[in-house]
Amino acid sequence: MGVSGAIRNKVLYTYIHNLNRIYEKSLVSVTVFSVCLPLRSDHPPDSDMPSSRAVKSLFSVYTAVGCIFLLLSPALASESDHKYQADEQVTLWVNKVGPYNNPQETYNYYSLPFCRKTENTIHKWGGLGEVLGGNELIDSQIDIKFLKNVDRSVICQLELDEAKVKHFKDAIENSYWFELFMDDLPLWGFVGEMPPGKNSENGKHALYTHKSINVKYNKDQIIHVNLTQDNLRPLEAGRTVDMTYSVNWIPTDITFARRFDVYLDYPFFEHQIHWFSIFNSFMMVIFLTGLVSMILMRTLRNDYAKYAREDDDLESLERDVNEESGWKLVHGDVFRPPSSLVLLSAVVGTGAQLALLVLLVILLAIIGTLYVGRGAIVTTFIVCYALTSFISGYVSGGMYSRSGGKHWIKCMILTASLFPFLCFGIGFLLNTIAIFYGSLAAIPFGTMVVVFVIWGFISFPLALLGTVVGRNWSGAPNNPCRVKTIPRPIPEKKWYLTPTVVSLMGGLLPFGSIFIEMYFVFTSFWNYKVYYVYGFMLLVFLILVVVTVCVTIVGTYFLLNAENYHWQWTSFFSAVSTAVYVYLYSIYYYYVKTKMFGFFQTSFYFGYTLMFCLGLGILCGAVGFLGSNLFVRRIYRNIKCD
Incomplete structure (x- = not known):
């Protein structure tokens, strides 16, 4: 009883601790959101400012617009212009760590007991898509300056105890990898290596203790970064190891516009089988x-010919009609209106919106190379979904009206909320799992608020507006044939x-x-x-x-x-x-x-x-x-x- 109670308490503690971490991570998003709320003053306007109300209204508009960009765009950083001067500080950001075979199972870099210079770290808060992608950039505090080589320097000293050794061993056995960023360029590496043989002299879990960073630059811009690791040290409790790094700057003629080409796998995506599949x-x-076209038009042409005969061929027409079937x-x-007309109208309207949305996002990706930015595709998808919600309402409202539907409120609400709430239900379950595991895949509370605000104040009203417009502009019944009062029985086939x-x-x-x-x-x-x-x-x-x-x-x-x-x-x-x-x-x-x-x-x-x-x-x-x-x-x- 005591052991099970202790385990239960440990699980509850872990869950609550992870909730607190998610809450702390979301404070910045909540703060930005609070700034975006309508400005309100509890004091009377200054008598010396005759247009204070107009100024405040104008300020509110600019604040709202600015907040939208803050919420949707990546946070500004010192490397935002990607141009540096000699000896200017270049930040190396640590992002996440996790099992290599599990792409979504990622954790905070310092969830592993890596040492760091100080506990007062700087976070780089990203945009909406970046946060939804499970990114949390933290300043590594490694001293890197533009064009300044570093032969070998100590980052910090890692003191190993039993708990840290066990943690690192578990990570190495599960092939944990980590991700770093320098000037928005990713670097990857593994935490350590498994022993080559259990009975060999080196049969111990080994930790990489040295990071060698090669940076290619063109004039004042960073073009490419590469990370190699060496200096493996066995994991032994009570041992202290030096975590070191080196930096080597290499000039290159590659232009800044081509710096992401190294991350693109041309042989894989442009393989002959890809072209063959398209063809x-x-x-x-x-x-x-x-x-x-051939089958249907040939069949329909004969059918049209029979039904287009004039009354002077009544005998032949009567014979054909008696033989008619199909x-x-x-x-x-x-x-005749289908069953569950409201639901069918809602899914058809939503599907029309998704078709336009996918086409729009693909075109934007072709034009704007959205694959370059972290979370750019996700952000674009969310924003475009909100802006195209008018289409779902328009198609749904027109279809519902043409079929003689009467429950307008139900149709509008279902159209606006069907797909988002389906995704929300699945996302809620996944988010609960991520919080329990303490993963970066858990969506912060502030980000949830932002997504809900986008849906509630942009997507939902546009869908309602589209339903009203569709009902009035394209909702008039225009069926070619009248519907009979008594439904025809359907024969067995x-x-x-x-x-x-x-x-x-x-x-x-x-x-x-x-x-x-x-x-x-x-x-x-x-x-x-x-x-x-x-x-x-x-x-x-x-x-x-x-x-x-x-x-x-x-x-x-x-x-x-x-x-x-x-x-x-x-x-x-x-x-x-x-x-x-x-x-x-x-x-x-x-x-x-x-x-x-x-x-x-x-x-x-x-x-x-x-x-x-x-x-x-x-x-x-x-x-x-x-x-x-x-x-x-x-x-x-x-x-x-x-």
């Missing part, structure tokens, strides 16, 4: 669109024409078109590679959209020919199944392509992948539904429904 997907698009017989039910089978089959070809690109995306995110080929991603995204539309149109046509007029949800889920196959592929990738281990990393891997697949599924579902909707309206527009 293969493009040829599949041509074949699929041609096949769809999609033409359900014209009185095909535009073969198993392969059921909505479930059609939906599952509908995602195979779209998944095949993005299968190879998913490998590159997963490898970039989970295996420390910088994804920079956004031109490839743009082509793959456009191919995915075209293939999804074609496949869902074919599935909808087969369903209507089976006299099943419940095509709305079927067309949506037919495209959503693409995300199901991506998630199944992620399970294969986890077990075959990675060496991840532990509850923490497994939770984050499948949690992040679930969020990604939810977004992908809603996006594809909306594209598939909108394409099928246009197709259905087009084919029923040219027949005589009366």
Whole structure:
């Protein structure tokens, strides 16, 4: 009882301690947020300042704008202009440490018992995306000056005791690596090495005690940094080791604009198989669109000819009508409002927004090289999501109105909050796990407040506005055929024409078109590679959209020919199944392509992948539904429904 109680108390203490660390880390964000609140004075305006109210209003506006940039942009630092003078101080920032095979399981650099000169360290607080990416930069206090070589200098003395030795041994056994930054350029290294043989003379865990930093510069700018380590020392309790460093400055002709090229893996991303996959997907698009056009147009042309006959051929027309079957017989039910209309409108509107969002972020990444900055992609995604929320409301409101919906408030709120709250629910579980482990992946409270403010004061109002505009501008019913009062019974069909089978089959070809690109995306995110080929991603995204539309149109046509007029949800889920196959592929990738281990990393891997697949599924579902909707309206527009 006493032992279990002690363990329980230890767990509670660890959890509370980690909560305090997260709270302390978030104080800066909360402080910035408090400054962003509307200014208020409890004192009367100064009589000598006749326009004090106008000045204060103007000051409030500038303060709000400034706060937005403070919250979204990386913090300013001394190296912000990336230009130095001789002997000017260059800061080496320590960032994080963690198991090499677990990319998301990262901790504060000083969670390992590294020594440091003083306890009064300087933190470099980053922007929104940088914090969400689990970065916490701390001044290493290592004396580095521009163009000044250092042969070998002592950073500090590390006194090893039993606890420190055990901590370092655990880190070395789990292949812990660390990340440093100098002038926004990353450096990586391992904490130590495992013994080559348990029975050998050197069979002890060894700690790297010397860091050799090579810095390439061009005039007054740093171009490249490289870290090598040596001077391994065995870990023994009661021993004191000197932690040392050296710095070597090397001139180079490489320009500042090309300094990130060294981090890009050109042979991997521009491999022949990548080009072949793009070509293969493009040829599949041509074949699929041609096949769809040929089959459907040929069939529909004959159907149109029958329904376009004049009254002078009544006998032939009556014979044809008696023999009719298929999609033409359900014209009185095909535009019947689907079940759960509010939910369908919300997911279609959200998917339309996500499609525009992905296209916009890809274009910005192509133009602005967003891969260079820490967290730049995440920040861009959040800001663009908030600004494009009008689209989700507009599409959702117009669709809901055209279908005769009455619950406007429910539709507006669900459209604005569906996807963010799904992500929030998954993120909350992952954040709880990260706090328990004391990981940098835990999102600080202040950052949560900032994200909520962006959603509550930008995204949510824009979605509501879009719903109102969509309802009034594009919400008038315009169905080509009138809906009958009594629903038509749906006949029994073969198993392969059921909505479930059609939906599952509908995602195979779209998944095949993005299968190879998913490998590159997963490898970039989970295996420390910088994804920079956004031109490839743009082509793959456009191919995915075209293939999804074609496949869902074919599935909808087969369903209507089976006299099943419940095509709305079927067309949506037919495209959503693409995300199901991506998630199944992620399970294969986890077990075959990675060496991840532990509850923490497994939770984050499948949690992040679930969020990604939810977004992908809603996006594809909306594209598939909108394409099928246009197709259905087009084919029923040219027949005589009366």
